[in-house]
Amino acid sequence: MNKGLIKMKVLKKSKFVGERMIKTAVAVFITAHLCYLLELPVAFAVIIAIVTIEPTASDSIKKGLIRFPAALIGAGLAMTFTYFFGQTPLTYTLSGFLTLFLCHKLKLQDGALIATITAVAMIQLTQDHFLLSFLERAGTTTLGLLVSTFVNFFILPAKFSGVISKRNEQLFEKTANLLQMRVEELIVEQKGHSKQTEKAYRHITGEIAKSFRLCDYQREEWKYHRHSRKELREFLYEVKKLEYLQQIHYHIGHLISVSIRDKVLSCSDQELLLSTIQSTVRLLKHPTEMITTEHIESIRELDEHFWRTNEESESSLMQKYHHHFSVETVILFVVLSIHDVLEEIERIHQHGQAHEEELAK
Structure with missing residues (x-):
């Protein structure tokens, strides 16, 4: 998928859609x-201005340096074939094909659309004086x-930090709900992952990748x-939170691939695990809150249970077919991680709060 299209999908629900419209209107007015x-x-210049508006100044400059030579290639090919073949289907075909081919060979892919529009539009509008x-x-x-x-450089400079922060809040909430849903499937319902769980996991994976692209922008x-x-x-604080969220999401991925055929937890262990999951979910939904002493105590008990379970499973290592990590061990490992x-x-x-307090003094 074109990089610019991906970017606009990332931004389509944010305020930058409105800002891009304003930028486009200003660019059209100035160009005309x-x-x-x-x-x-007028028409041709306005079309170029519309399709080359970018969300960031960086992209505008980089792609502008690519689009200009690409457009010249398209214009040159169009005039050449029009001179030899006139306004015929062959002229349109050769101009479009060779423009795309040369843009690809010269690594001017970001300018291929502009170059092709330039080439095709020129054929019909040119009669002589090539x-x-x-x-x-x-x-x-x-x-x-x-x-x-x-316009991209000076008007409404893009600021993605606020968007990243809001996306982090939403992604932490979605990740918390995914963790709760998956653990309930494993412990309470005793079944493999549902289509809903798998869909939610893939959705969060894609959204995290989009957030990292916003950080790059x-x-x-x-x-x-x-x-x-x-x-x-x-900005760096939100980026760090996003990196930690990615780690959490990675750990949850281990739960997606496991299933329980038989009940492997006692009632007391199951109650402790579900209670810890509930407090973990609350912390994920509010990651800036302090970790409670009750949650830390639950984690300590799960940690002891985790190592005890590992010791008990060593006896199965002599068997020809065995799993080094039982389902119970995987679940405990994920929660502890x-x-x-x-x-x-x-x-x-x-640390961030302490730094702000120092600056306020």
């Missing part, structure tokens, strides 16, 4: 006004690209716009 002043064709038509289209393409780059954006230390500190991550989240949150 300049075309009227310079007596250049060199002048080429220069005119090159000028309008350049104008549209420059205006869109200018913010880093790229800050190469061209200033930011305060506070903004950087808040998630607790370790939650402790790290608590630590960075306390």
Whole structure:
């Protein structure tokens, strides 16, 4: 999938959709006004300005440097084939095909769409004076690209930190619900994972990947716009939380692949595990809250049970066919591992609060 399309899907539910519309309107107005002043064709320049608007200044500059030579290639091929074959189906075919082929070979894929639009649009609009038509289209393409780059750079600079923070809150909530749902399937219902659980797991996997892309976009954006230390500190805090969330999600993935055929936990162990899961779920939904002493005590008991279970399973290692980790061991390992991550989240949150208090003094 095209990288730009992925980015817009990430942003489609955020405020940046409205900002992109504003940017597009401003770019269209400036481009059209300049075309009227310079007596250049308006429609083509406006089309270029619309399709080259990007959410970030970084992308606008990088892709602009690719789109300009790509557009010149498309325009040159269109004029060449129009000169030899006229406005025929063969001209359209050769212009479109060779434009895409050369963009691919020259690693100008980000400019392939603009180049193809340029090539195809020029064929029908050109009757004679092929060199002048080429220069005119090159000028309008350049104008549209420059205006869109200018708008992306100076108007409504993208800020992704707030979006990342909101997504983290939502993802922690979804991850907590997934953990609770999966453990109930294993312990209470005694069955393998349902389609709903698997769908939720895959959805969170994709959303975490999108959030990491947003983090990359913010880093790229800050190469061209200033930011305060506070903004950087808040951004790094959210990135760290996202990394910890990814670890938690990875541990939950171990639970997706296991199933229980027979009841492996006693009533007391099952009650302790479910109680610990409930407190873990609460902490996941509110990762900035302090870990309670009751939860820590439950974790201590589960830790003792985990090592005791490992010792008891050593007798099965002499068998030809065996599992090194029983289902019970896997569940306990996941819960304990998630607790370790939650402790790290608590630590960075306390460190951040202490730093803010020092600055406030």
